[in-house]
Amino acid sequence: MRHQHTISREVEIEGRGLFTGESSRLRFKPAPPNTGIWFIRTDQATPVRIAARVENVSKRARRTTLKNGSTQIETVEHCLSACAALGLDNLQIELRGAEVPAMDGSSLPFLDRLKDGGIEEQEPLVDAYTVADMIRVAEDDAELVALPPLKRNQEHLEIFYDLDYGTDTPIGRQTYRVTVTPEDFETKIAPARTFVLEREVKQLQAMGFGLHLTYQDILVFGEDGPINNALRFPEECVRHKILDLVGDLSLLGRPIVGRVFARKSGHALNHAMVRALLEHERQQEESARLKRPPVYDIRHIQRLLPHRYPLLMVDRILEIEGSQRAVGLKNVTINEEFFQGHYPGEPIMPGVLIIEAMSQLGGLLLSQELEHKGKVAVLLSLDKVKFRRPVRPGDQLLLEVRSIRARSNVGHVQASARVAGELAAEAEIKFILVDAEPQWGEDAR
Numbered sequence: 001m002r003h004q005h006t007i008s009r010e011v012e013i014e015g016r017g018l019f020t021g022e023s024s025r026l027r028f029k030p031a032p033p034n035t036g037i038w039f040i041r042t043d044q045a046t047p048v049r050i051a052a053r054v055e056n057v058s059k060r061a062r063r064t065t066l067k068n069g070s071t072q073i074e075t076v077e078h079c080l081s082a083c084a085a086l087g088l089d090n091l092q093i094e095l096r097g098a099e100v101p102a103m104d105g106s107s108l109p110f111l112d113r114l115k116d117g118g119i120e121e122q123e124p125l126v127d128a129y130t131v132a133d134m135i136r137v138a139e140d141d142a143e144l145v146a147l148p149p150l151k152r153n154q155e156h157l158e159i160f161y162d163l164d165y166g167t168d169t170p171i172g173r174q175t176y177r178v179t180v181t182p183e184d185f186e187t188k189i190a191p192a193r194t195f196v197l198e199r200e201v202k203q204l205q206a207m208g209f210g211l212h213l214t215y216q217d218i219l220v221f222g223e224d225g226p227i228n229n230a231l232r233f234p235e236e237c238v239r240h241k242i243l244d245l246v247g248d249l250s251l252l253g254r255p256i257v258g259r260v261f262a263r264k265s266g267h268a269l270n271h272a273m274v275r276a277l278l279e280h281e282r283q284q285e286e287s288a289r290l291k292r293p294p295v296y297d298i299r300h301i302q303r304l305l306p307h308r309y310p311l312l313m314v315d316r317i318l319e320i321e322g323s324q325r326a327v328g329l330k331n332v333t334i335n336e337e338f339f340q341g342h343y344p345g346e347p348i349m350p351g352v353l354i355i356e357a358m359s360q361l362g363g364l365l366l367s368q369e370l371e372h373k374g375k376v377a378v379l380l381s382l383d384k385v386k387f388r389r390p391v392r393p394g395d396q397l398l399l400e401v402r403s404i405r406a407r408s409n410v411g412h413v414q415a416s417a418r419v420a421g422e423l424a425a426e427a428e429i430k431f432i433l434v435d436a437e438p439q440w441g442e443d444a445r
Contacts, residue, residue, distance in 0.1 A: 001125050002155070004089040006030045008118030013109060017099030018075050018194065019063065021212035024097020026079070028114060031090035033122045036253055037083060039066060039073050043096045052080055052093075054251040054274040064248055064267050074099035077267070078194075081247030082110035085185035086119060087255070089126060105194035105218050107243055111186060128155075131258030135280055137272040142264035144273045149258050156181055157256050159245060162263040163238040169197060170225045174238035180246055189246070191232050192239035195219035198227065245270055252277060283421040286398060289318050289327065296320075304364050306376055306436070310337045313357035314364070314399065323368040325402045328361040334393040349391035354425045355382065358415035362401045362429050366411040377411055377431035385427040395419045401429075409433050 007030050014025045031038070037052040048071040050056050058067035064077040079100050083091060085107070103109035135146045149158075157180045165171035178184055196204070198220055204210050210218070215228035219236065233239055241262070248270035249256055256277070265273075296304070296317035305312065319327040332349055339347040363377030391397055398418045405412040411431040417424045 001128070002087065004033050004122040004124050004126055005087050006032075006090040006120050006122060007088065007114060008120045011113045011117040013101055013103070013113045015101030015103050015109075016212060017097065018102035018105065018213075018218075019209045020074065020099045021210070022097055022099060024095060024099055024101055026096075026101055027094040028117055029092040029094060030117075030120065031092045033090060033124045035090045037080070037088070037091045037093065037250075039076065040092060040094045041071050041073065041096075041098075042094045044071060051253075052076065052251060053253050054271055054278070057251065057271050059268070062267070064244075064251075064271070072098060075102065076100055077244050077247035078102075078105075078107045079110045079247070080250045081243050082107040082114055082190065084246050084250035084255070085180055085190070086111065086114055086182050088114065088119070089255075090122065102194075102217075106192055106240070107190040107247075108186075111190045126255060128255045128257050129252060129277065129281065131256065131277070132284070133280065135273070135276050137269060137276050139269055139272075142266065142269055143262075144265045144269055145261040146256075146273060146277060147259040147261070154257055157246075157249070158259045159242050160259070160261050161238050161242050161245070161265075162261075163241055164264060165197075165237075170221050170223060171195070171197075171237050174235040176235055176238045176242060178239075178242060185246070188233075189239050189243050192236045192243050193219050193232070195221060195237050195240060198222045241265070249274060279421065286418070286421055290329070290396065290398075292318065294318055294329075301364070304367055305360055307360060311356070312360070313353065314360050317361075317364070320365070320368065323365060323403055323406060325400070326361055326365040328357075328364075328399040330357045330397040330399060332391055332393055332395045332397055336393070339393060347393055349395075349397075351387050351425065354387070354391060354397070354417050355385065355427060355429075357397060358399055358401060358417055358425070358427060359429055359431075361399045362411070362413040362415055363431060365401050365403060365413065366406055366431060366433065375433040376436045378434055380410070380430040380432045383428040383430075385425075387425045388423045389419065391417075391419055391424050397424065404428070 007028055010027060010029050012027045016023050039050045041048040048068050050066045050068040056066045058065045058072055063075045066073045066076055131146045131148050137144050160177045162175050164173040178188055201220055219229055220227045248267055252274050294316040298315055301314055313330055314328045315331050316329040318329055338350055342350050359379050366377045401413045401415045403413055413429050415429055416426040
């Protein structure tokens with residue numbers, strides 16, 4: 001386990017974008033521990049910050065683009081690949097322009113400038129993502145497979161890439177394996193440049209992309225190989241694919257330890273793998289959460305909520321963080337009264353009762369505020385209500401609420417309900433907080 005790192009001083013790099021051709025200036029700046037990597041569009045009237053996380057990816061062909069509202073940053077993968085390979089965890093990347101400079105189409109210029117800035121160790125340890133189970137994503141004949149590390153003390157990501165452009169192209173089939181250490185990345189991966197087939201160039205330029213490029217700016221493969229250019233490696237194309245993959249996988253927000261096998265994978269599938277890794281981790285956390293002793297059992301819940309059978313919809317409180325967040329559980333069984341009349345041939349839990357379960361947990365969370373003691377949260381309004389999947393007998397409904405706002409007489413929470421890691425329902429719920437009736441106060445005692 002290693003410590004977090006940033007750079008020691010600011011460094012800059014300037015050039016034209018690969019797709020747009022527009023000039024831009026990029027400045028790397030040190031960042032405090034535990035902040036991650038952020039891009040900042042400083043050419044906007046108000047600077048726009050975009051975290052280098054997969055949830056901010058905007059769908060684009062042949063590149064990775066990050067988006068916040070209407071503001072985008074194009075082609076971030078080569079820059080992020082250098083950051084990841086050097087083990088930089090915290091960084092602010094200021095950009096004047098809409099696209100990261102392409103430089104020579106590789107990661108080497110970014111890696112060299114970052115090294116000029118000096119690598120500085122920070123006190124906190126890195127929370128690495130160690131692959132625990134096989135995870136596979138695929139589309140047509142392309143696939144990505146993540147596997148656990150072979151060695152217990154492994155600290156890096158191993159990548160094997162199988163690139164196959166077919167027998168009718170000069171690229172053909174190329175394979176390459178590498179362990180992504182700073183040293184191996186610098187010498188074996190970082191210099192590999194962006195490539196394209198000659199027949200693809202005309203299509204891209206017809207779409208308005210890369211009109212400024214020459215054969216010296218990018219590897220263009222004609223029938224006999226690179227046109228007016230020379231390869232840096234015999235298998236430079238597959239090495240560049242690994243470069244892209246390292247940058248895209250960094251959108252997890254943490255270093256990945258394990259092995260990745262890639263076949264014909266591109267940016268979209270790379271992003272899908274990051275989402276699959278995050279989803280697997282979330283499911284593992286939920287499974288572990290369900291096995292832990294509850295914070296509040298049903299007897300304690302009955303002292304906090306006025307509801308009783310058959311409308312007490314929370315069985316356990318699994319987690320509670322002050323007055324900010326709570327996680328609860330509702331076990332859905334065929335013995336529930338509503339299943340007798342709600343689609344009895346194909347029983348599903350009424351959506352209004354899922355909302356009720358989330359509301360009860362929200363009311364319990366609001367009761368944690370000292371000023372709300374002795375008050376009851378009564379449903380006031382619902383907003384952004386969505387039902388994503390049916391809830392059936394035998395399901396465990398994992399409820400989560402987060403406080404948005406709490407005042408003396410009004411509360412506002414964001415709520416969600418999941419089954420086996422899959423979102424079943426979500427809503428924003430507002431409550432009015434009223435004094436408890438005498439019998440409720442007696443129950444609370």
